[in-house]
Amino acid sequence: MLVLSRRVGERLIIGDNIVITVIDVRSDGVRIGIDAPREVRVTRAEILEAVTQANVEATRSADDDAVEALRALRPPTPPAPAAASGASAPETPAAQSAKPAVTPAKPAAPRR
Structure with a gap:
């Protein structure tokens, strides 16, 4: 870190196009002016x-909320498969309605 002493009105030049001017010196702080191109971002460290x-x-709380929302959307766990006897559990009405309807194939029209 470079430490300099400057008086009111004195300037520092950084690079070719940034000028820092001491505007006022008070007992509780120093006022400075910064002249820089618009594309150069100047931000106070405490604000950043x-x-x-x-x-x-915000990210942490949003992640927690998102995880809870996804858990609420999780479908209930399916019933355990039936024993190896080959018997299957009866289907629920929701499972029955989720199956696509099967329509018999129409016989082909005879060619003339």
């Missing part, structure tokens, strides 16, 4: 940290 933390918390 607060936004990052809020995003992490």
Whole structure:
């Protein structure tokens, strides 16, 4: 880290196009001005940290809610298969209605 002492009105130049100017010095802080191109993002560190933390918390709670919502959608577990005797469990009405209807094939029309 570079540490410099500057007086009001003095500037720092970063690269070719970023200028930092000391605007005011008070007992509780320093006011600076930053002149940079629009494509250069200038963000206060405490704001960036607060936004990052809020995003992490939002993601965590959203994940928990999503997991619970998916668990609520899970269908009930199917009944255990019948013993090896070959008998099958009776189908529930929901299972019967889920089967596609089978229609007999129509005989082909005779050719003339």
